[in-house]
Amino acid sequence: MTEGPTLPQPLAASPQISQWLDFATDGTVALRSGRVELGQGNLTAFVQIAAEELDVAPGRVSIIGADTRSTPNEGFTSGSMSMPVGGQCVRLAASAAREVLLAEAAKLLQRGKEELRMVDGAILAGSVPTDLTLWKLAAKVSLDVDIARHAAPKPPTQRSIVGRSLPRIDLEEKITGAPFVHDLSLEGMLHGRPVHPPTMSARGVTLDMERLGQRPGVMAAIRDGAFVGIIAEREVDAISAARWATGVARWDDDAAFAGDPVEQIAESCEPSEVVHSAGLLDDAQGERVATMVSRPYISHASIGPSCAVAQWTGGRLMLWSHTQGAFPLRDALAMVFDIAPERIDVIHMPGAGCYGHNGADDVALDAALMARAVPGRPVRVVWSRADEFSCAPLGPAMVTRAEATIDQTATVTSMQVMANSAPHGNRPGRNGAPNLRAAAYLDAPFAVPRSSDVPAASGGGADRNATPLYDIPHQVISKRVVHDLPFRTSSLRALGGYLNVFAIETLMDDLAASRGIDPVEFRLRHLSDPRARDVITATARAANWPGAEQEGVGTGLGFARYKNTAAWCAVIVRVEVSEEVRVTHAWSRIDAGEAINPDGIINQTEGGIIQATSWTLKEALALDGAAVDTAGWEAYPILRFSEVPEIDVQVIDRPEEPMLGCAEAAQGPTAAAIGNAVFRALGVRARDLPLTRDRLVAAMT
């Protein structure tokens, strides 16, 4: 193959065809991916890619996601990398399989390989059927061969299965079946519930363990440091006992916190670093315009609280989990239990959408700790709604300041961005620690190390999208990761990209307004990237930009290329502002390169717009000292059905271009579009999210 240098990383660890594909069952292709289905349709897209390269009907391809017993290790399914990396692995592996099997067919038929064709698994010589099939060939030839040596993906013009909106392979079962890890029902399975302390720094717990053990139906109650677990035959008994224990437990903890964390993040003196610079700021001429924006801590707020099932048998741990990273979770658990990772199997099963690093991995440790007390018996643990809000990692609070100079020709000559943020990079195993909640307060605790943020090569964390895509000659882009707050944070969809795009796009609108220039026109003047221009102009056309002026109504634009390396996305919204902000319409055009499943991209973009609308208008976690106070949906409203906008999303398909991640592209642009639309409706800027009534009133006075 010719693409040697661009070999995706998982192919280095799992280089052979047989590690990805299996033809053992006649008529069926078994595809093994190291990625997991998080509700985004990536497994359906992988099936399409494999079917395409193998010239079989998609219905013949079965797929399993990450399972440490059998699939390649692809780390975490995160960062919008499923298609560009996971999809590319599948494409290379399947094309290599086709080449190897066709070569064998050519040998057997004594024909030239170029004379042969495959049609739904059957081999044709010219147009003449032969008795060879993919499966007969696979039985004759070893697929323990390097993908890199044989891969030869089809050219774009020959593709017919990808680029179409195949329905999700898993959707019907998710409505009518029992596919979730929550639904697993194993022989002899017990039910566990944890009782977690409210803070990470708890060192012990005062709780009458004997009385707890005597609660109705309780089979065992365990304590390890400040962690308490309750095991019962019946789920309701485990829940009742956990509620009792939660009500009476007192934790030994001196964690204290006072004040406004967002203010402290803004004023932090922790070290900062320059992540990107261009030109010389001193050379930039013009008037200075600046903005400073913030977002509070927000919750992933999965609809289904985190769940896992664990079983210890003869010193081996079997774990069923909706983790984003089966292999990293295995390694993190191995660290906690001080055993070889090979003694742990982690099997992914779907959960409710996680939107980043939520409680999925934490509850896996809870289950493993409890199951250890009842060897041989599987223990299913589900968090309460309160656990999900208060114990899962939070979406980090942030404050971003952006400043620009604009010269007499209305050209932006410089931009400085400083992203101050609580940490985004605390996934299990990162920073050399398990990073599983309970591990922090076991009798033999694992200290939570300082987060070393998500590396720039992965798109950065605090600094994600802090570098504008606009043609601005002088730039200094910096970040400051603020560790000195007691709240446990980690990756939430779009990471720093959400607020940084909000900052830059707010500033761009302010700059345009300062010179009386239309915001679309102003952006296009500063964009030479043709794909960026295309999504903006196409979105503006769809939205009939700028729309009629009307009291209390405004339209606004937001744009970014996610991570500056993934999908280009523009969003325009129309808002009506009376008592509160209501987003009535949203338009978006997205360019994610080659679109494997266009409807999947549209679905992700619609979801991104709605979720980001919810973040932007409504969401903030309530804190109580060093703990999270939010315990239920009453205290954490999210966007409801009657509040969602009419949405129009279309994909700009580029079949000749590489596949790009799309599911986190709309969040930043949506926040910016809403802020800019509110500005046009009211003539004032509310810069601190969420844009609630109180915030608007404060901005106006």
Added chain:
Amino acid sequence: MRKRRGAGFDRAVARENSVKKQTTAFELDGEGCEVTCGPDEPLLYVLRNELGRKGVRFGCGEGLCGACMVLVDERPTLSCDTPLWAVAGRRVRTIESHVSDWRLHEIVTALTQAQAGQCGYCLPGIAMRVRALLADSAVASREGIAEALDGNLCRCGTHSRILRAIETAAERIGRAAE
């Protein structure tokens, strides 16, 4: 010393589970059934763990998200917030009756055809809420559907697709019922 704040007790099992077990009979998805357990136990756990109805999903345990919605005598009911005794002698319908109930079947079909789902966790509850809405009349405006679904939370942001799908289902049901 710190007390765990905000760990609100889910209302459904506020009382102790020390009540003696007893047998409760009701109709489940069109068939008679009997179950022996504590009468105060929330219907959700009885349906999932005793009667195999895994499509009834736990979401919050406080009646605030709609994931656990079932129909009791055709009324939309949050099973996490309903004690077992309350359904004695009544008709309970879950998502699993989509194979026998043509209206529910149309709703599920419309949702899949519109690809109106991402993670799918909230969808059975939504389908049941809509089944109640379309029980008597299939005439439902988009606003009416949205309002009916305001007690059902979706976090993936699939709302607009769901609304579109339900409009289609309502049309089909309306035509079939004529």
